[in-house]
Amino acid sequence: GTAALHLALHSVGVKPGDEVIVPTLSFVATANAVSHCGAIPHFVDSDPETLGLDPLALREHLRANASLRDGELHNTTTGRRISAVVPMHTFGHPMQIATLIDVAKEFNLVIVEDAAESIGSYVGNAHTGTFGRCSSLSFNGNKTITTGGGGAILTNDAELAQRIRHLSTTAKMPHDYEYIHDAVAFNYRMPNINAALGCAQLSRLDDFLSAKRLLAKKYAEGFTGAGSMQFVAEPHGTTSNYWLNTIRLNKPDLSLRDELLVAARANGYMCRPAWNLLHTLPMYESSPRAKLPVAQNLWQSLINIPSSARHYLGQK
Numbered sequence: 001g002t003a004a005l006h007l008a009l010h011s012v013g014v015k016p017g018d019e020v021i022v023p024t025l026s027f028v029a030t031a032n033a034v035s036h037c038g039a040i041p042h043f044v045d046s047d048p049e050t051l052g053l054d055p056l057a058l059r060e061h062l063r064a065n066a067s068l069r070d071g072e073l074h075n076t077t078t079g080r081r082i083s084a085v086v087p088m089h090t091f092g093h094p095m096q097i098a099t100l101i102d103v104a105k106e107f108n109l110v111i112v113e114d115a116a117e118s119i120g121s122y123v124g125n126a127h128t129g130t131f132g133r134c135s136s137l138s139f140n141g142n143k144t145i146t147t148g149g150g151g152a153i154l155t156n157d158a159e160l161a162q163r164i165r166h167l168s169t170t171a172k173m174p175h176d177y178e179y180i181h182d183a184v185a186f187n188y189r190m191p192n193i194n195a196a197l198g199c200a201q202l203s204r205l206d207d208f209l210s211a212k213r214l215l216a217k218k219y220a221e222g223f224t225g226a227g228s229m230q231f232v233a234e235p236h237g238t239t240s241n242y243w244l245n246t247i248r249l250n251k252p253d254l255s256l257r258d259e260l261l262v263a264a265r266a267n268g269y270m271c272r273p274a275w276n277l278l279h280t281l282p283m284y285e286s287s288p289r290a291k292l293p294v295a296q297n298l299w300q301s302l303i304n305i306p307s308s309a310r311h312y313l314g315q316k
Contacts, residue, residue, distance in 0.1 A: 020084045257273060
């Protein structure tokens, strides 16, 4: 998935020295893919309902800290071009993509969706990953379907798709026998044996999604009236794959979060916190960022709970 996101960003024109907007509440691969392009991640806040990038907070931040020059957005502090925005559908829950599209149009930003966690998740009848110029999926071993590793890029742009295919296969030009390459490119092809596994997994995707949604329903019922915490349900108007089921403390409390994690793991329940916020990691401490109060609260409040739905396969 990281390679897919890297190639997607490269293919839509992200250049070394650009800034790319990403949520600070995300897996490190989101920011790393930006860095692999020679660009700089620009961290923004999260929405408390969807857990994804907050487009309204982003609009406010950009109006105060960026300006358009000759059709390109520039950070007024660093002077760097801001070329793209990468929304991530956190734990499989779709973010507010329709509002983000409006914001991206206002500031002439390319949207590249990080849909690594959200195969099988929808906004209305539209699948996540189909709203931006392109998007990336992950087939890592812990995802809803897996190829053992790797990912894919989705796009409705035929010309862009051809460029991505070309760059993913070392930019080799067609020829009967000569090795002619016309660009500095990548060897990002998925091996056939992994792709075959993925095809078999795709044939079972509906079963996996049904089982995961049934598990989420059981959790939602079980955590009703839990007092100090609540189950994180799919945002209004969306269908989530519930890749990772999550509970949220009613009040941010890092000590309580860690106490619950230690107790759960001591009793054989493999729970984990949300990722450390990306702007706090040593390689990204100096990256530009907006105010991040919601992400900070979410980091102190979220706990991922066991999410394998294998026991519910075949059930309704």
